Amino acid sequence: MPLHIHPTTESTLRDLAEYFVAKAHEAIAARGRFAVALSGGSSPKKLYELLASPAYRAQVDWPNVYFFFGDERNVPRTDPQSNYLMAKTALLAPLGVADAHVFAFETDLSPAEAAAAYSKEINDFFSPKPARFDLVLLGLGDNSHTASLFPHTEVLHATTADVQAVFVPEVDMYRLTFTAPLINQARAVAFLVFGADKAAAVRRVRQGTRNAEEFPAQLIAPSAGERQWFLDEAAAAELSNSAAQPD
Numbered sequence: 001m002p003l004h005i006h007p008t009t010e011s012t013l014r015d016l017a018e019y020f021v022a023k024a025h026e027a028i029a030a031r032g033r034f035a036v037a038l039s040g041g042s043s044p045k046k047l048y049e050l051l052a053s054p055a056y057r058a059q060v061d062w063p064n065v066y067f068f069f070g071d072e073r074n075v076p077r078t079d080p081q082s083n084y085l086m087a088k089t090a091l092l093a094p095l096g097v098a099d100a101h102v103f104a105f106e107t108d109l110s111p112a113e114a115a116a117a118y119s120k121e122i123n124d125f126f127s128p129k130p131a132r133f134d135l136v137l138l139g140l141g142d143n144s145h146t147a148s149l150f151p152h153t154e155v156l157h158a159t160t161a162d163v164q165a166v167f168v169p170e171v172d173m174y175r176l177t178f179t180a181p182l183i184n185q186a187r188a189v190a191f192l193v194f195g196a197d198k199a200a201a202v203r204r205v206r207q208g209t210r211n212a213e214e215f216p217a218q219l220i221a222p223s224a225g226e227r228q229w230f231l232d233e234a235a236a237a238e239l240s241n242s243a244a245q246p247d
């Protein structure tokens with residue numbers, strides 16, 4: 001579980017942007033395409049803006065990149081809470097990504113229908129092979145959730161590598177999310193976490209007692225893939241030295 005700890009948010013973002021570029025090059029060279037699942041929330045917005053900036057946009061063969069979402073809020077794509085809208089604004093529109101290369105949740109369907117439809121889209125995309133993303137980007141909530149795998153929700157017990165709808169009392173809404181098995185099939189997973197308010201969650205997930213019900217991000221352990229953490233020093237502040245060293 002390699003750790004990349006940086007003094008500032010900006011240097012953390014640059015490091016992850018370089019990692020994203022490297023994973024894209026690897027995937028396109030090996031398989032002719034790069035399938036990435038974007039994370040939502042506020043943390044990745046600056047990463048997406050950086051990737052779309054002149055410093056990075058020329059480094060990736062974007063017409064061979066396919067964008068998915070590791071989770072979504074059950075809101076219209078025009079809603080300010082939409083992860084799709086955030087990514088569209090910060091990354092997809094500035095890059096001129098064709099709609100056919102963007103797989104967004106159909107949130108006008110019921111949550112269960114939207115989850116089933118997205119699971120089918122993912123399976124069709126990877127068929128006949130199992131769904132194996134080249135990179136899944138993840139954030140971390142201060143309660144140790146990731147994607148929309150929140151503490152004490154049924155979806156934590158999913159054994160199928162698919163997408164499920166889950167009502168999350170903590171945010172009083174349905175969420176659509178990759179299950180942990182689907183995330184763990186990825187070739188690479190990268191957490192992006194910054195800020196002192198996440199330091200306790202980072203410690204619990206990396207060093208705390210094994211308790212996925214309380215700390216769902218502990219479920220993320222790719223069976224045959226990389227698991228990387230990109231942190232600023234504030235988010236890494238509660239890690240003991242032994243844990244702060246790269247594995």
Ligand SMILES: O=C(O)[C@H](O)[C@@H](O)[C@H](O)[C@H](O)COP(=O)(O)O
Nearest residue numbers: 040041042043139140141146147
């Ligand atoms: O839809 C979402 O909100 C995300 O997928 C979620 O898992 C996010 O990564 C964390 O909640 C951290 O959010 P912030 O980056 O806003 O702190």
